[in-house]
Amino acid sequence: xxxxxxxxxxxxxxxxLELKPPDAxxxxxxxxxxxxxxxxLAYAASYLYLAxxxxxHKAAFTRIREMDRGLQWANxxxxxxxxxxxxxxxxxxxxxxxxDLTDERVAVALYALVGAVLCLAWLAFFSxxxxxPDLTNDEVDDAYFAxxxxxxxxxxxxxxxxxxxxxxxxxxxxxxxxxLVPVYWGVTSHGVDHL
Amino acid sequence: xxxxxxxxxxxxxxxxLELKPPDAxxxxxxxxxxxxxxxxLAYAASYLYLAxxxxxHKAAFTRIREMDRGLQWANxxxxxxxxxxxxxxxxxxxxxxxxDLTDERVAVALYALVGAVLCLAWLAFFSxxxxxPDLTNDEVDDAYFAxxxxxxxxxxxxxxxxxxxxxxxxxxxxxxxxxLVPVYWGVTSHGVDHL
Amino acid sequence: xxxxxxxxxxxxxxxxLELKPPDAxxxxxxxxxxxxxxxxLAYAASYLYLAxxxxxHKAAFTRIREMDRGLQWANxxxxxxxxxxxxxxxxxxxxxxxxDLTDERVAVALYALVGAVLCLAWLAFFSxxxxxPDLTNDEVDDAYFAxxxxxxxxxxxxxxxxxxxxxxxxxxxxxxxxxLVPVYWGVTSHGVDHL
Amino acid sequence: xxxxxxxxxxxxxxxxLELKPPDAxxxxxxxxxxxxxxxxLAYAASYLYLAxxxxxHKAAFTRIREMDRGLQWANxxxxxxxxxxxxxxxxxxxxxxxxDLTDERVAVALYALVGAVLCLAWLAFFSxxxxxPDLTNDEVDDAYFAxxxxxxxxxxxxxxxxxxxxxxxxxxxxxxxxxLVPVYWGVTSHGVDHL
Numbered sequence: 173x174x175x176x177x178x179x180x181x182x183x184x185x186x187x188x189l190e191l192k193p194p195d196a197x198x199x200x201x202x203x204x205x206x207x208x209x210x211x212x213l214a215y216a217a218s219y220l221y222l223a224x225x226x227x228x229h230k231a232a233f234t235r236i237r238e239m240d241r242g243l244q245w246a247n248x249x250x251x252x253x254x255x256x257x258x259x260x261x262x263x264x265x266x267x268x269x270x271x272d273l274t275d276e277r278v279a280v281a282l283y284a285l286v287g288a289v290l291c292l293a294w295l296a297f298f299s300x301x302x303x304x305p306d307l308t309n310d311e312v313d314d315a316y317f318a319x320x321x322x323x324x325x326x327x328x329x330x331x332x333x334x335x336x337x338x339x340x341x342x343x344x345x346x347x348x349x350x351x352l353v354p355v356y357w358g359v360t361s362h363g364v365d366h367l
Numbered sequence: 368x369x370x371x372x373x374x375x376x377x378x379x380x381x382x383x384l385e386l387k388p389p390d391a392x393x394x395x396x397x398x399x400x401x402x403x404x405x406x407x408l409a410y411a412a413s414y415l416y417l418a419x420x421x422x423x424h425k426a427a428f429t430r431i432r433e434m435d436r437g438l439q440w441a442n443x444x445x446x447x448x449x450x451x452x453x454x455x456x457x458x459x460x461x462x463x464x465x466x467d468l469t470d471e472r473v474a475v476a477l478y479a480l481v482g483a484v485l486c487l488a489w490l491a492f493f494s495x496x497x498x499x500p501d502l503t504n505d506e507v508d509d510a511y512f513a514x515x516x517x518x519x520x521x522x523x524x525x526x527x528x529x530x531x532x533x534x535x536x537x538x539x540x541x542x543x544x545x546x547l548v549p550v551y552w553g554v555t556s557h558g559v560d561h562l
Numbered sequence: 563x564x565x566x567x568x569x570x571x572x573x574x575x576x577x578x579l580e581l582k583p584p585d586a587x588x589x590x591x592x593x594x595x596x597x598x599x600x601x602x603l604a605y606a607a608s609y610l611y612l613a614x615x616x617x618x619h620k621a622a623f624t625r626i627r628e629m630d631r632g633l634q635w636a637n638x639x640x641x642x643x644x645x646x647x648x649x650x651x652x653x654x655x656x657x658x659x660x661x662d663l664t665d666e667r668v669a670v671a672l673y674a675l676v677g678a679v680l681c682l683a684w685l686a687f688f689s690x691x692x693x694x695p696d697l698t699n700d701e702v703d704d705a706y707f708a709x710x711x712x713x714x715x716x717x718x719x720x721x722x723x724x725x726x727x728x729x730x731x732x733x734x735x736x737x738x739x740x741x742l743v744p745v746y747w748g749v750t751s752h753g754v755d756h757l
Numbered sequence: 758x759x760x761x762x763x764x765x766x767x768x769x770x771x772x773x774l775e776l777k778p779p780d781a782x783x784x785x786x787x788x789x790x791x792x793x794x795x796x797x798l799a800y801a802a803s804y805l806y807l808a809x810x811x812x813x814h815k816a817a818f819t820r821i822r823e824m825d826r827g828l829q830w831a832n833x834x835x836x837x838x839x840x841x842x843x844x845x846x847x848x849x850x851x852x853x854x855x856x857d858l859t860d861e862r863v864a865v866a867l868y869a870l871v872g873a874v875l876c877l878a879w880l881a882f883f884s885x886x887x888x889x890p891d892l893t894n895d896e897v898d899d900a901y902f903a904x905x906x907x908x909x910x911x912x913x914x915x916x917x918x919x920x921x922x923x924x925x926x927x928x929x930x931x932x933x934x935x936x937l938v939p940v941y942w943g944v945t946s947h948g949v950d951h952l
Contacts (some may be wrong), residue, residue, distance in 0.1 A: 426948045649773065
């Protein structure tokens, strides 16, 4: 857990690294700062996303008693994919700044792809736990992690739909979708009642 | 706590990343290094600020017995805002270097804004704990976190006043204020007596 | 362990920092993203490598009861070398992008060198534990860490062979080798059965 | 401890961030890599230094039973100063690359200054513990931390002497001194016998 916690903490803090003093002409700092709004939005959205992932991760691990090699790899799969999140976030912020519509479509497609792969990593993680009830705490219902799988699958579909809408309709539709999926994950998440 | 500790440790260390070998002509390193004094001051001030936050955070968590979902989100709100601190710090250092007074006003206003929002995040955190005494340790007085709220509120007002003084009078007035608020928070902070 | 965990978590996450929005002409983001494939491959290979190292590290430390000064230094030797891994990874990605065959040979030789030194650091670590059975848990067979030494030695030889093949035959041969060594280490690794 | 561990782990890993693919003409990567030797030396020296600091820090904290506010601040003083170490390290590597003797003198003076301040931070830390024996474990001799003070003071003097020698004689003399001080600290350090 210390390792997973550290990885998620680093990724969530790296997002803030995107925020730098803008290259502004002397006396035009205010305009330059206001013009960076896509970066602020991207920071907020991805911070929210990673915060929800951390809560889900914590909720899962309070129910896990021990880890075998397979679960270690499933967990490493989640960590590898979530470490990618700052990258499409930065790409979206960059294209929003330059404003080319083709590039914005590519950027939201990339974000949708990473989001969808992350959902698949969660699906693999939940499926592994559903097949290995001996790894979970005694008080956890054996069907608990089996019931978590549809949430990951729905997230996967939602990211693909948002990405497709971004390409076919308008990138902004995708961006709204990217904000809504973490909300869905957060609302349907199970609680962590202990420190 | 491991997660919060990691986030604060990363943010505090990222500040030091601002310190880089200056772009100096050959033989003029000394002048270049001395000319970077606003960056050193900004490093010192923000390090002090984040150190005080860490102590306050630790002081609060030694009094918390368990976390529910609401407290998790209140804590994530604090972490999200404090991760922003290196950004206005770098903006102030940058404008102090270029020396445009309009930009310096914008920079201190941005710092005041982030500082004020951080105080609001603490206010939300303390208020949540004041309304949920069941989350605190038995030996903690039920009114303890209710009494912490005015400290956050005063910090909020102080940041707004410092920012306004920076815009209306002179940015240096704001900078002095930014150094004093953490001192206020540090002096009024409650102790953490155990490791 | 908290310190080692933090170092490995930081190194593994720094890899993802290599992924940045590409410098693309307006409207050519897709081509630019697709052209970055060597970076993606390098991310995947080094993530896999560091993940295997983390599992091996964890597997070793579940068998260690206490650390003396010598074991501390052997562990710091491993951490120092693995912190280097993102560097030759970035050099390989860079040369794959420019496509000069001489540079690609130098890059794979550098990667092979770092990989081989890392195997030596593991060899020193395992040898120290083999000579100090008093540092391991009682239930651990005294010959356990002696039997781990050949794995490190074989890794060392494999990196040198892969590097030599990269110089004498073709850099791609080395790259395939770099992907296979972590797989060898992963497959022959001992389990960590508890959280 | 988790917080201190995280800060030291981040600083030690940031050093490796200095290592980047060099800006080389196509086909001249090998020369460019070999020409970066001052950076490699600086990485090695500062890694060694921070590793010794970590061991000393761990050795001190295994003897500490509880922390009060004063000890927290003394510890934060050490962390703030050691987070600076990568900065003069990078400045020395940079001046060794450009080769201007005046700049090299400034660079070693800066390194000596940071090293000396770090020793003062340790001196304050040890002095605080010497005056508060109630904070240490029962089995720790009351004079233990008083006896640690001369080590910090000698380190302080050694850094000033090395810096002065670098300015008056030659920067290389200072660099050799910077490599020797951590060795002195490492050799005279007290053990940490438990995990």
